Amino acid sequence: MATSSGPLNEELQCSICLDVFTDPVTIPCGHNFCRTCLNKFWTSTQTCFCPLCKETFSKRPDLMINTNSGVIMGGEVRMIKRALTHLEPHHRVPRLKKHKLINAVENLEDYICQKHERPLDLFCRDDQMSVCLSCTEGDHRTHNTVPIEKENREKLVKKKTDVQQMIQNKMKKIQEIQHSVELQKTNMEKEKSANVELFTNLIRSIERCQSELLKMMEEQQKAAEKQAEDLIKELQQEITDLKKRNTELEQISHTDDHLPLLQMHSSLYSRPHIKNWTENSIDTDVNVLPLHRALTQLKKTHKALNKKLSKSGMWVRYMDVTLDPVTANPYLILSDDGKQVSVGDIEQDVPVNPKRFDDYCVLAKQAFSSGRFYYEVQVKGKTGWSLGVARESINRKGDISPSPEDGLWSMVLINQRQYIACDNPAVGFSHRRTPEKVGVFVDYEEGLVSFYDVGSRSHIYSFTGQTFTEKLYPYFGPGHNDKGKNSNPLIISPVS
Structure with missing residues (x-):
């Protein structure tokens, strides 16, 4: 009988031929053998006994067909034999040892090239797809291809590096806080x-x-x-x-x-010396001069x-903020009282001014360079906006780079639900509820810019550890009109 180079489960192995059972049978002592192996063994011996436990039988016992579910039978046995026969040289022959062996998969066709019917063991970096060796001799001949293990390993390393960097950034933020x-x-x-x-x-x-x-x-x-x-x-x-x-x-x-x-008349009838009491009185008024002092x-x-x-800095100034039309983008529409801003469809004819922004934003007239201040902005019904503070020297021409390094400390809403704090790195998050009014608080000396959901009285995000060296102006960006979906204005609200 053929033998296998690898260890087999005892429940599937005949102890005589040391191979997977073929037509397994059971003898009275309970042990299992191949029918052919057992008959040959007993033919070669004078007495019948179990090859394993050596129990002796007075006569050759009847052989019972094994129906145990743990013993593989029929076609399954042949399949395992073929697999083991195919696998055995891969553990022995040096050239075959280089072949890649993988665990069994449910959908093997997903791992085979549909065009060449060969394993997809390469990765094309140009087309970002798995290919086989024949593909590299055809459509992908000039492309940058690498073994799929290498690509996967490098991507895992990069992903792991990215995750570790994110962890470091979060830990750094925790340390800053x-x-x-x-x-x-x-x-x-x-x-x-x-x-x-x-x-x-x-x-x-x-x-x-x-x-x-x-x-x-x-x-x-x-x-x-x-x-x-x-x-x-x-x-x-x-x-x-x-x-x-x-x-x-x-x-x-x-x-x-x-x-x-x-x-005696002159002496008797003369009036006694009596003071005129009409001019004498007690002063009931209090002298208030010392009190005034x-x-x-x-x-x-x-x-x-x-x-x-x-x-x-113990006191917070509630700023009465008004918008500065000199800084407003030509498409922005400001209310007469300077408390509201929205985006129009037509560019307005406004004077050219170096203070005017090319981007859809506007600054307040008021600035400050010390202390603490706070203001509130209604954002109800808007799908996008940006709010914050900007330093006086911020670049106003071309697209604004929304980062503290470029002089802007802002928070942005996009697509109605996604919030981004334009920090370094930027921090994206979804707020539990959609704020209808946002409060902006700045502590100049502490280098702090914080955003709050006024309705729920909850904190949204804070820039910490900043260094301010210039005047800061409240910053407003009503966002694009988005075909009328974002037409509501930003409204500067009085602090209640």
């Missing part, structure tokens, strides 16, 4: 300390003004009370004198001797505090 958070935390602690001191001084100033005011009012009250007390004493003394005079007059009125009375000092302190807070 973490650094920004740490920097912001450090700066915030400094600002907290500085502003606690500012407000402490303000509180002390208010308390000092309050103390001085209360002290002044108490002094005025005491002075008024002292004045009233003195006046009352003086009035009481005059009342006592008048009562005494009244008693004297009462006594004289009962005498009949009128001559002495008349002689205290409030004036308080206003100065408050003004100084506001100035320090503004410089520290």
Whole structure:
């Protein structure tokens, strides 16, 4: 019997010929053999026994046909034999060892050239398709072809490199965000300390003004009370004198001797020395001059505090943004109040100006070079737009390169659902919901530009770790009209 060079599963192998079963049978001890192999074995021996376990039988037993599903029979056996017979030289002959052996595939025709019926083991880089060796002698004779394994390996290496680069970029972005958070935390602690001191001084100033005011009012009250007390004493003394005079007059009125009375008339009837009290009164008004001085000092302190807070960047300016028609592309239509911009179908007759953009965009009139500011733009109903800030020296002629290196920090919507943050590298993503209003926040000193979905009060994207050295202008791009699908204007909205 033929033997196989490779190991076979014991369930499929006859232990006599060491080959795949042919007409397998089972003997009483339960072992399986080829019918022919077993008969030849027993013919060559004087007694019948199992070639494997050596169990002896008194007479030659009846052979049972093996119906075990684990044993391959019939045509399947012949197929395996042919496969093994074909495969055996490939493990032994040096020339055949170079042949490529692949795992079994479901659709073998997909791996065969339909034109030449040869294996598709080459790849044409010019036409980006798999070819066979005969193809390289025909239509692809002058093309750049390589073994398909090499092409696949190089593409996998490139894809792996790209993925690793993406991972590195994401990790770098995480590090930038973490650094920004740490920097912001450090700066915030400094600002907290500085502003606690500012407000402490303000509180002390208010308390000092309050103390001085209360002290002044108490002094005025005491002075008024002292004045009233003195006046009352003086009035009481005059009342006592008048009562005494009244008693004297009462006594004289009962005498009949009128001559002495008349002689005493000048002294008795003279009016006692009494002050004119009509001009005397208690001043009920409060002297407000010290109060005015205290409030004036308080206003100065408050003004100084506001100035320090503004410089520290703790306050955010809500910008009243208006569009600058001098910078607008000729196809853009601006509203009279400078709050809306859309794209028209006709180029307008506008003066030539070096500040005017060739691209479909426009800047605001307002610029800033310090502090924090924020504005909001309605984008409802639009399928495409771009928003952000641009430095003063941005190139305005030709197509704009939307990147921080070229002076533009922007976010773009395309095809109604796809958002792109024009960072380096650009970051594409799909937002959970379609914003109807976008908020743009900039911290000049921190190098931060952030975009927010105003409706959901959620963050969309942030440019971090930027360095600003010029004036920054709010930037607006309403996008192409798209046959009326994107005709809605961008609307600068008041911040609520």
